[in-house]
Amino acid sequence: VSAGYGSPEGPDDGRGRDTGRALTVGVAGFVLVHLLALIALAEPSLPELAGVEALALVALVGGDAATTGDGRAAVLVGVTVLAALGAVGVALASAEPWVVAVGVLAVAGGTLAGLGWYDRVVAGGRSA
Amino acid sequence: MYPTRRAVTAGLAAAALTGLGVLLARPVLLYAAGGLLAWLVVAAASLLRATRRLDRRLSVDQRIDPSTVVTDEPTTVTLRASLGEPSTASLRIRASPPVAARSDASVAPSTPERSDEGQEVSRSARTMALPAGETDATTTFTTRVGVAGRHRFGEPTVEVSGARGLFRTARRGDRGPTLTVEPRAPRNVHVGTGGEEVATAFGEHEAGRLGSGLDPAELREYHPGDAAGRIDWKATARLSTPYVREFEAETDRTTALLFDHRASTATGREGERKLDFLREVALAFLASARALDDPLGCYAVGDGGTTAVHPPGTTATAYSAVRTTLEGLEPTRRVGESEPGRGHPGRSPADARRAATALADDGSAFARRLGPLLEESDPYIDRIAGDPVFATARTRLTRLRGTTWTVLLTDDSHPREVRETVKLARRGSGHALVFLAPTVLFEPGGLADLEAAYGRYREFEEFRRGLAALDRVRAFEVAPGDRIGALLTHRRRRPSDAATGTEVSP
Numbered sequence: 136v137s138a139g140y141g142s143p144e145g146p147d148d149g150r151g152r153d154t155g156r157a158l159t160v161g162v163a164g165f166v167l168v169h170l171l172a173l174i175a176l177a178e179p180s181l182p183e184l185a186g187v188e189a190l191a192l193v194a195l196v197g198g199d200a201a202t203t204g205d206g207r208a209a210v211l212v213g214v215t216v217l218a219a220l221g222a223v224g225v226a227l228a229s230a231e232p233w234v235v236a237v238g239v240l241a242v243a244g245g246t247l248a249g250l251g252w253y254d255r256v257v258a259g260g261r262s263a
Numbered sequence: 264m265y266p267t268r269r270a271v272t273a274g275l276a277a278a279a280l281t282g283l284g285v286l287l288a289r290p291v292l293l294y295a296a297g298g299l300l301a302w303l304v305v306a307a308a309s310l311l312r313a314t315r316r317l318d319r320r321l322s323v324d325q326r327i328d329p330s331t332v333v334t335d336e337p338t339t340v341t342l343r344a345s346l347g348e349p350s351t352a353s354l355r356i357r358a359s360p361p362v363a364a365r366s367d368a369s370v371a372p373s374t375p376e377r378s379d380e381g382q383e384v385s386r387s388a389r390t391m392a393l394p395a396g397e398t399d400a401t402t403t404f405t406t407r408v409g410v411a412g413r414h415r416f417g418e419p420t421v422e423v424s425g426a427r428g429l430f431r432t433a434r435r436g437d438r439g440p441t442l443t444v445e446p447r448a449p450r451n452v453h454v455g456t457g458g459e460e461v462a463t464a465f466g467e468h469e470a471g472r473l474g475s476g477l478d479p480a481e482l483r484e485y486h487p488g489d490a491a492g493r494i495d496w497k498a499t500a501r502l503s504t505p506y507v508r509e510f511e512a513e514t515d516r517t518t519a520l521l522f523d524h525r526a527s528t529a530t531g532r533e534g535e536r537k538l539d540f541l542r543e544v545a546l547a548f549l550a551s552a553r554a555l556d557d558p559l560g561c562y563a564v565g566d567g568g569t570t571a572v573h574p575p576g577t578t579a580t581a582y583s584a585v586r587t588t589l590e591g592l593e594p595t596r597r598v599g600e601s602e603p604g605r606g607h608p609g610r611s612p613a614d615a616r617r618a619a620t621a622l623a624d625d626g627s628a629f630a631r632r633l634g635p636l637l638e639e640s641d642p643y644i645d646r647i648a649g650d651p652v653f654a655t656a657r658t659r660l661t662r663l664r665g666t667t668w669t670v671l672l673t674d675d676s677h678p679r680e681v682r683e684t685v686k687l688a689r690r691g692s693g694h695a696l697v698f699l700a701p702t703v704l705f706e707p708g709g710l711a712d713l714e715a716a717y718g719r720y721r722e723f724e725e726f727r728r729g730l731a732a733l734d735r736v737r738a739f740e741v742a743p744g745d746r747i748g749a750l751l752t753h754r755r756r757r758p759s760d761a762a763t764g765t766e767v768s769p
Contacts, residue, residue, distance in 0.1 A: 159427065162273055162299065169280070169295035179291060188294055195302060203426040205351055212305050219301030220294055227290050235293055236281045243277070243300030250307045254264040258315060260432040262265065 161198015165191045188220050264307060270429035273299055303429065310425035313352040314432055320347035323419050323436040325358060331443040334534075337405045338442060342391060342419060346398045352423045354393040356400070359417030359439060364406040395426055411446040415439065447534025449543045451744035454698070456731070457724055458751045461739065482506045516668055517575050518552055519660055520545050520561040520585070521684070522592065523652050523673035524570070529594035530674075530705045537700035538594055540741050541672040544698050545589050548670055553582045561585040562659050565595030569655045575663065652677070653684045666692045672741075674700040675723050682730065689735045697730050697738040699723070704742040704750070713753040720750055 168191040176183055195216060200209035226235045254260035266274070277299040284292030324343045332338050342358045391402035408414055416439025424431045455461050482498050485505035495508040522545055528538040545561075552559035559582065560575035571588045573581065622630040652673065660669055669688035673681055681697065688695040703709050703719040710716050723740070730738040740747075 159269070162276070162302070165298060165302075166276060166280070166295060169291055172291050173287075173289055176291070184291065184294075187291065188298075191295070191298065195298065199302070199427065202428075203351065205426060208309060208351070208426070211309070212302060215305045216298045216301045219297045223294050223297040227293065232288060232290060232293060233285045235290075236285045236296070239293065239297045239300060240278065240281055243297075243304060246304050247307055250304075250311055251264045254311055254314070254432050258311070258318070259434060260264055260314065261435065262433060 159198050159202050161195045161202065164194030164198055168194055192216055192220070264311065264430050264432045266430055267424075267428055269427075270303060270306070273303055273429070277303070306425055306427045306429040309427075310352060310423065310430045310432065313350055313425070314423050314434070317346070317350055317352065317354070317421075317423060318434065320350075321345075321354075321421065321434075323356060323421060325416055325419055325436070325439045327416070327440050327442055330440060331445065332408070333445050333447050334411055335407050335409050335447075337407050339403060339405050340389070340416075341401065341403045342389070343401045344391070344393055344399070344421075346393070349396045349398055351395050351426045353395045353426070354400075355422040355424070356391055356393065356436075357420045357422070358389040358402075358404075359419055360389060360406050361408060361414035361416060361442065363408050363410040363414060365409065408442060408444045411444050414442045414444060416442065447532060449535060449540045449743070452540055452543050453742050453744035453747050454544060454739050456727070456739055458740075458747055458754075460744075481509050483509060516555075517558045517663060517665055518548065518560070518668045518670060519575065519663060520548060520559065520589075521652065521656060521660070521669055521671045521673075521688075522561065522563045522589065523671070523677075524563055524592045524594055525566045525651070525676075526594050526597045527674055527676035527702070528700070530702055532707055535705075535743065536594070537674050537702070537705050537741075538592065540705075540743070541674075541698060541700055542589055542592065544741055545670070545672055546586070549582060549585055549589065559585060560663070561588055562655050563588060563592055564651045564655045566597050566651065567595065568651050569659070570595070572659065650677075650680045650683075653680050653687065656684045656687050660688060661690075666694070668694045668696060670696045670698070672698045675702055675726060678726050685730055685733060685736055685738075689733065693735065695733075695736045697727075697736065698741045699727055699730075699738060700741050704746045710746060710749055713750065717750055717753055 168187060172179065172183075172187040176187070179187065192213060196209050196213040199212050200206060203209070223235060223239060226238060230238075277296040280292045280296040280299070284290060284296065322345050324341075324345075326341045326343075327338050328341070329338055340358055340360065342356060344354070344356050389402070389404055391400045393400040418435035418438055421434045421436060422431060423433065453460055482495060483506065485494060485499075485507050489507050493507040495506050498506040498508065522541065524538055528536065528541065530537050531539070549559060551557075556577055558575035558577050561571065561573040562569060563571035571592075573585050573588060576582075619634060622634055652671070656669070656671075660667065667688075671681065671684060671688065675681075681699070685695045685697055701720060701723040703716050703723065727738045727740060730736055
């Protein structure tokens with residue numbers, strides 16, 4: 136492949152100006168399913184909730200697979216998101232919603248920060 | 264690792280869903296937030312994993328050809344990347360030319376990094392993409408550096424983007440090659456006749472007779488009357504008869520450099536003008552005279568007259584003064600020609616003196632600022648109306664006593680004057696060495712039409728031969744070796760010249 140002038144430069148130019156959509160189809164579908172459930176189901180039962188989450192998960196994993204074209208990565212995403220949903224459900228059963236909310240944000244934020252630190256400090260990553 | 268706008272949007276959406284879930288007491292929104300955040304974490308971890316694999320399998324090679332150029336000459340940069348196996352991440356690899364590098368307008372495409380197009384290698388010219396699934400990529404661009412020195416290319420930047428476009432990170436490759444940029448100055452100075460280079464060092468000379476000196480010349484048998492101190496005892500012991508050793512006698516030779524730095528010597532590219540080449544020859548004479556302790560004088564002539572006079576001398580100060588003068592010479596403007604950027608003819612020295620006198624009693628800030636400039640108004644030692652080289656030779660060289668070697672450094676723009684000056688210089692027992700810069704070999708684009716250029720060179724050569732035919736005169740051409748080589752190659756490829764015997768030959 137001879138790249139260079141006029142060659143594709145990917146979905147993002149590295150400075151926040153996406154050439155693609157800000158949200159992928161999968162994420163949009165995932166959020167949309169939850170918003171519809173919010174409107175349609177005032178007090179969802181456990182089976183209803185499981186159905187909603189299953190539908191949202193399919194939307195997210197399907198969209199992810201369509202974006203990456205990588206089936207194995209989609210499976211990994213599905214398993215991880217499913218585990219996260221399960222963890223949230225378990226947490227909600229034993230704690231106040233605001234505690235769960237803070238916990239979710241803290242765990243996700245901390246994990247992302249940890250990955251970023253590892254990339255910069257250990258793996259030698261730097262700003263482009 | 265840094266998030267893209269897409270990741271930031273997804274994170275904000277998750278935060279908003281979390282807040283709404285708490286405010287509305289609707290746990291379903293917390294599920295949505297948890298799922299989104301998990302997806303982001305997976306994306307970040309996947310990119311990190313892919314990048315770690317790239318670190319081991321990506322090879323980025325940055326080459327330049329040629330690696331040594333003169334200022335503003337192009338060099339081709341080739342950036343090549345290869346992966347051991349396809350990756351899910353997409354890469355953008357950007358070369359890091361030196362800060363002083365500029366893009367070549369004929370090669371570099373659009374999208375400059377800054378608005379001043381052409382002042383910097385454009386981003387797209389030095390960037391190549393290696394999309395996910397591909398294993399090789401190459402890009403080539405041309406760059407020029409206008410500052411002499413050694414310029415090290417920086418590490419190419421490898422930007423890695425995840426397949427989902429959520430995060431990116433970057434790595435630096437190995438240090439790049441070093442580009443050596445040499446200043447434009449006369450190189451490959453050709454001094455010769457008819458395209459043939461002369462090998463004799465400038466200014467070396469012998470007296471042509473034997474006597475006392477330092478360089479051994481020959482042995483001869485001892486004759487009564489020879490000083491005992493001249494007996495070579497080793498030779499005597501070896502040959503069983505007294506022998507004396509003769510030495511090459513050395514003489515002082517007065518050399519006068521007559522340096523023409525009129526406007527016509529400005530022909531040529533910056534640093535490679537006629538004047539620059541002639542200066543190299545003059546400096547060689549200076550070095551030779553200094554080594555041999557020969558008296559050396561120097562007379563510089565501009566369009567308006569004599570600009571520098573250094574009578575022959577053998578002191579270190581005298582040599583140093585000549586060197587300073589030679590190194591500082593620049594082509595003068597033609598008489599009546601305005602200074603670049605000015606719309607009116609130059610002020611005459613008389614006008615300048617009158618103005619300086621008028622301002623002498625003026626204490627204003629304007630007068631104080633202008634006064635020093637007017638004092639420096641006259642750089643000429645002698646103002647000469649016409650044929651300044653000849654006039655300088657007549658007024659200055661004829662005053663020198665004894666045998667003088669006049670070294671005239673000029674071009675072929677004033678043939679009649681040069682011929683008359685040479686005749687004047689060889690009067691009596693004087694010798695003349697003439698170094699001529701042929702205009703055709705200095706004009707930018709002068710060799711575009713080799714046929715026409717060769718014709719002009721032949722005219723020059725006839726002029727040079729005419730000078731060399733004079734008694735006690737030697738005439739040489741001074742030119743860039745590569746350009747005269749191109750002309751000679753052209754000559755060799757023309758069978759018609761060889762057949763008619765009209766080609767230039769030494």
